[in-house]
Amino acid sequence: GAGVSQSPSNKVTEKGKDVELRCDPISGHTALYWYRQSLGQGLEFLIYFQGNSAPDKSGLPSDRFSAERTGGSVSTLTIQRTQQEDSAVYLCASSLEGVVSNYGYTFGSGTRLTVV
Amino acid sequence: KQEVTQIPAALSVPEGENLVLNCSFTDSAIYNLQWFRQDPGKGLTSLLLIQSSQREQTSGRLNASLDKSSGRSTLYIAASQPGDSATYLCAVRPHTGGFKTIFGAGTRLFVKA
Numbered sequence: 224g225a226g227v228s229q230s231p232s233n234k235v236t237e238k239g240k241d242v243e244l245r246c247d248p249i250s251g252h253t254a255l256y257w258y259r260q261s262l263g264q265g266l267e268f269l270i271y272f273q274g275n276s277a278p279d280k281s282g283l284p285s286d287r288f289s290a291e292r293t294g295g296s297v298s299t300l301t302i303q304r305t306q307q308e309d310s311a312v313y314l315c316a317s318s319l320e321g322v323v324s325n326y327g328y329t330f331g332s333g334t335r336l337t338v339v
Numbered sequence: 340k341q342e343v344t345q346i347p348a349a350l351s352v353p354e355g356e357n358l359v360l361n362c363s364f365t366d367s368a369i370y371n372l373q374w375f376r377q378d379p380g381k382g383l384t385s386l387l388l389i390q391s392s393q394r395e396q397t398s399g400r401l402n403a404s405l406d407k408s409s410g411r412s413t414l415y416i417a418a419s420q421p422g423d424s425a426t427y428l429c430a431v432r433p434h435t436g437g438f439k440t441i442f443g444a445g446t447r448l449f450v451k452a
Contacts (some may be wrong), residue, residue, distance in 0.1 A: 264444075266428075266442040271439060306431035312380075316385065319404065330383040330384070
């Protein structure tokens with residue numbers, strides 16, 4: 224597509240429920256990133272996918288968080304047993320990647336998650 | 340460990356004023372530096388991308404400079420308008436630490452009509 228698409232744009236869920244957030248990157252972009260932005264805070268790295276390589280999961284805050292990327296395209300971020308501290312805007316970005324990492328990021332509009 | 344700092348944290352200026360936003364980073368080993376704009380409740384919009392071999396990039400009323408050796412970048416906004424009100428984030432792509440881009444906390448800009 225023309226841009227990075229994220230869905231849903233807003234999600235309100237009850238504490239303890241599982242949620243799935245979706246990201247559809249720009250066609251042809253091999254790299255996909257998930258970040259989290261809590262209210263008034265900076266961007267917190269969560270996970271990075273590059274082609275067929277093993278993802279960099281070093282930013283996932285707990286084992287309740289997981290993500291997958293199917294067919295090198297669409298990615299789903301899953302949060303199990305949601306807690307109130309999970310409330311944030313979840314941002315996805317994609318990028319062309321090559322031998323050198325000199326490409327910039329394109330971000331989606333984000334999913335605002337509210338856990339009540 | 341790469342750290343990115345943006346000063347000031349917030350800025351309020353009258354319409355028409357030229358202004359400069361500052362970004363500093365601790366490790367000069369970077370692939371590129373990118374400036375983003377974020378409107379309240381929205382995602383990030385890329386403004387300018389400067390490769391490590393470049394000194395500046397321009398787009399319309401925006402000009403971004405990069406001094407890699409001193410670990411500094413500036414974003415110059417000419418003839419500011421109320422529509423420029425947003426949070427501006429600086430981000431660097433370091434050589435180390437995998438492919439994670441490191442973001443500053445942003446400068447919140449308010450342009451008064």
